[in-house]
Amino acid sequence: MIIIKSIDKWIEIFKEKQRTGKTVGLIPTMGALHAGHMSLVEKSLSENELTAATIFVNPTQFNNPEDLTNYPLTWEEDIEKLDRAGVDYLLYPKYEDLYRDAYRYKIIETEYSGDLCGFARPGHFDGVLTVVMKLLNISRATRAYFGEKDWQQYQLIQGMAESFFIDTEIVPCPLIRENSGLALSSRNKLITGSNREKAPLLFKTISSGIDIDLMKKKLSDSGFIIDYLKIKDNRIFAAVFLGEVRLIDNVSI
Ligand code: AMP
Secondary structure, eight states: OEEEOOHHHHHHHHHHHHHTTOOEEEEEEOSOOOHHHHHHHHHHHHHOSEEEEEEOOOGGGOSSHHHHHHOOOOHHHHHHHHHHHTOOEEEOOOHHHHOTTTTOSOOOOSSGGGSHHHHHSTTHHHHHHHHHHHHHHHHOOSEEEEEGGGHHHHHHHHHHHHHTTOSSEEEEEOOOBOTTSOBOOGGGGGOOTTHHHHTTHHHHHHTSOSOHHHHHHHHHHTTOEEEEEEEETTEEEEEEEETTEEEEEEEEO
C-alpha cells in the first residue's frame, strides 16, 4: 500500500489513474478502523481496479472540541488492516494542506442537515459535506463508499453528489454490528466499565417495536442520556450518551 501525505501528489496520481481509465473506489474514514470500515473496503476491492482509503480526523465536523481531542487514534493497526486487505493507496493529509482556505469556503445543505445529528451538533454536516467534496474532487473516484450506520450522512452526501453533478457513484454499505447487536463504531473503544455491557441495549431497544416513548423510558431507566429518538422515513434513528460517549444507531421499521 502506498501511503501519501501530500494532496498535490494525490491529485497527480489520481488524475493519471482517471486518464488511463482505471476504476477507483474511495473510502473516506477518520481512522480507528474496525470491521464496519473494512466492509466498505471489501466492497470497493470487489468492484474497482484500485481502492483508495483516506484517514483524516476532520476538525470542521466536530462541534465539541473535547470530542475531537478524545477521538481514538490507532494509526499502526489501521495501516496494517488496510495493507492486509489489499488497499492500494492511503491518503493521510494535514489539515493545512486539505483546508488551504482555512475553511473560508464550505458546503451547506439547508434542510435535512439541521435535523437529527445536525440539530444536536450545529455545523457538523457543513464539515462533513465540505471534507467529502474535497476528497471526491482530489480523488476523481469512480465510486465512493459510505456506511448506513451514518444514514443521515449518507443521504446528505448522496444529495450533494446529485445537486453538484459529481461524477462519482455514491455507494451505500450495510451497517455492521458486533454479535451483541451494538453498531460497530470507533467511539466504542471509549466506552468504559459497566457501560460496555449496557451499550447493546441501544440496538435491542430501538429494534423492539415502534413505541418511541416506551423506548425512551427503557433507555433512560438504563442510564442512557437521550439526544434524540425519532421515526423518520420509516426508520428509527437514535443518538444517546453513555457516560461521555455518544452513540448513534438506526433501524428500518
Ligand atoms: P468514520 O471513520 O466514523 O468517519 O466512518 C467512515 C465510514 O465508515 C463512514 O462511511 C461510516 O458510515 C462507515 N462506518 C462506520 N461504522 C460503520 C458500521 N458499523 N457499519 C458500516 N459502516 C460503518
